[in-house]
Amino acid sequence: MVVLVTGGAGYIGSHTVVELLKSGYDVVVLDNLSNSSAESLLRVEKITGRKLEFVHADIRERRKLDELFRQYDFSAVIHFAGLKAVGESVAEPLRYYDNNVGGTITLCQAMEAAGVFRLVFSSSATVYGEPEQMPILENFTVGGVTNPYGRSKWIIEQVLEDLSCADPRWSIALLRYFNPVGAHESGMIGEDPDGVPNNLLPYITQVAVGRLQQLSVFGDDYSTKDGTGVRDYIHVCDLASGHVKALDFLENHNGAQVWNLGTGHGYSVLDMVHAFEEVSGCKVDYKIEPRRTGDIGECWSDPSKARRELGWQAQRSLHTMMADAWRWQQQNPHGYEHS
Ligand code: NAD
Ligand code: UFG
Numbered sequence: 001m002v003v004l005v006t007g008g009a010g011y012i013g014s015h016t017v018v019e020l021l022k023s024g025y026d027v028v029v030l031d032n033l034s035n036s037s038a039e040s041l042l043r044v045e046k047i048t049g050r051k052l053e054f055v056h057a058d059i060r061e062r063r064k065l066d067e068l069f070r071q072y073d074f075s076a077v078i079h080f081a082g083l084k085a086v087g088e089s090v091a092e093p094l095r096y097y098d099n100n101v102g103g104t105i106t107l108c109q110a111m112e113a114a115g116v117f118r119l120v121f122s123s124s125a126t127v128y129g130e131p132e133q134m135p136i137l138e139n140f141t142v143g144g145v146t147n148p149y150g151r152s153k154w155i156i157e158q159v160l161e162d163l164s165c166a167d168p169r170w171s172i173a174l175l176r177y178f179n180p181v182g183a184h185e186s187g188m189i190g191e192d193p194d195g196v197p198n199n200l201l202p203y204i205t206q207v208a209v210g211r212l213q214q215l216s217v218f219g220d221d222y223s224t225k226d227g228t229g230v231r232d233y234i235h236v237c238d239l240a241s242g243h244v245k246a247l248d249f250l251e252n253h254n255g256a257q258v259w260n261l262g263t264g265h266g267y268s269v270l271d272m273v274h275a276f277e278e279v280s281g282c283k284v285d286y287k288i289e290p291r292r293t294g295d296i297g298e299c300w301s302d303p304s305k306a307r308r309e310l311g312w313q314a315q316r317s318l319h320t321m322m323a324d325a326w327r328w329q330q331q332n333p334h335g336y337e338h339s
Contacts, residue, residue: 002026002072003247006059006107007080009036011191012122012180014044016078016240018189020050023244028072031081032058035194036285059103062110062159069114076118076247077111079104085198086294091147100152101159108163114134117169118250120243123176124149124158125232125299127261134266135302138176138190138258145292152272155337157258164256171254172247177329178232178262178301182321183328190328192335200272201233201321205329207272208282215284218267219291224298232300235316235324245312262301263314271318279322 003169007013008029014036020027028051029041041054057064081099083089089096111117122128127143128136145151157174164170181201185250196200196212197203208210214223220227242261249257267275273284307313316324 001075002028004020004068004072004074004077005029005080006077007031007059007122007215009038009040009054009080010080010179011036011206012236012239013080013168014189015184016080016185016290017044017052017235018047019237019240019244020139021050021052026052028053028055028074028222030057030059030068032056035083037192038334040189040192045299046187047184053334060099062106063296065110067109069110074102074114076120077107077116078243078247079107080122084149086147086149086282087198089152090147093148096148096152097155100149101155104156105159108160112167117167118171118247118249119160119177120173120246121156121160123174123258124150124153125176125260125301127154129174130296131299132305134298135264135300136260137150137302138241138260138305142147161256164254168254170256171250172256173250174218174256174262175242175246176258177239178234178260178299180236181233182235182237182316182324184237185325185327187324187331190325190332192332200231200269200278203323204273204276204284205325206281207284208276208326209329209333211286211333213285215286216289217286218289218295220288221291222297224268226268226270227314227334228296230266230268230300232264232266233272233318233321234261234263234314235321238263238314238316242306242310242312245306245310249310257309258298258304259306259310260301261306264301266298266306267318275318276292276322276326279319280326
């Protein structure tokens, strides 16, 4: 079975391609490399000992998509392609809606024209906004999102739900990721943020490796155990295996369905700093700063729906997340381009 993976050269996509190839799927990656390097895919081939096809294109290029759908008999599409920087989305909303929402619509139009109706979509816990209760279940209210990036995810979820209502041939998995961290155990692929990282763990590892001076901890006055923000960090390889499970599920189920992909555990910023220090043996210099605009105090999942329905559960511990993130950072101190 051949699977089209949009955005497959990126962080979560490349780890998912490893899982797909290991599970026997053939893979075609379509990526415009706007936030990634094709080097990741060469490394995926090295890790798995298997070949994949790479198409350098944009999901908004309808003609290229049609060509691709004629060339391959895809059984499904896993759709990672999207822009994901929250701050940038506030400054450039049109670019975000065009790329994320417009791109997804073009992709679905091409799928429909080609008779391919199986889709796994990368959504985000951000669609829950600021829930009143923890842990977060899939049936919680969604939509209280405060930035165009998050809103683009919420809009896409609704578009895909409408599509599945209009045409029962669609089978769609909406996967709401919590906080993906870590890297493949080989240290060959991992997260390679452009410029100064927005996310916590890449920031920590870049401080440890000497690329950045000091971590800013955004707020210590939340009502959490130590006052710093709490999140549900999930190993990217666990997240990747959730996609393969969702694909299997879609073979026998139509409609659009939602799953949380998280561990069900919340860790604070200081928990993360201390866990990293323990695993790496490096001290992470940090200072407490004011809260970051738009941040919420805590966010963690109830992942039991995915366990029940997909037979999926995160396996890797916080220790493993730290060890793998650190191995990737040490082996590739400047990411893919300069390692
Ligand atoms: P990433 O930036 O590493 O990967 C996204 C990939 O999509 C990149 O390779 C980029 O070049 C490509 N891309 C972007 N726009 C494209 C377009 N128009 N056409 C073709 N390719 C395009 O990001 P990631 O962390 O791997 O995230 C993958 C998906 O998961 C994204 O949709 C993101 O919004 C979503 N997500 C990520 C997180 C997270 O914390 N990393 C959390 C929740 C959801
Ligand atoms: N944090 C710091 N210092 C930093 C970076 C982060 O203290 O330099 C803190 C944040 O305040 C937060 C926690 O670390 O408490 C995690 O922050 P991240 O930026 O790593 O992750 P977020 O939970 O803020 O955001 C992530 C994705 C978003 C997505 C959101 C919800 O990056 O794209 O999860 O799914 F919208």
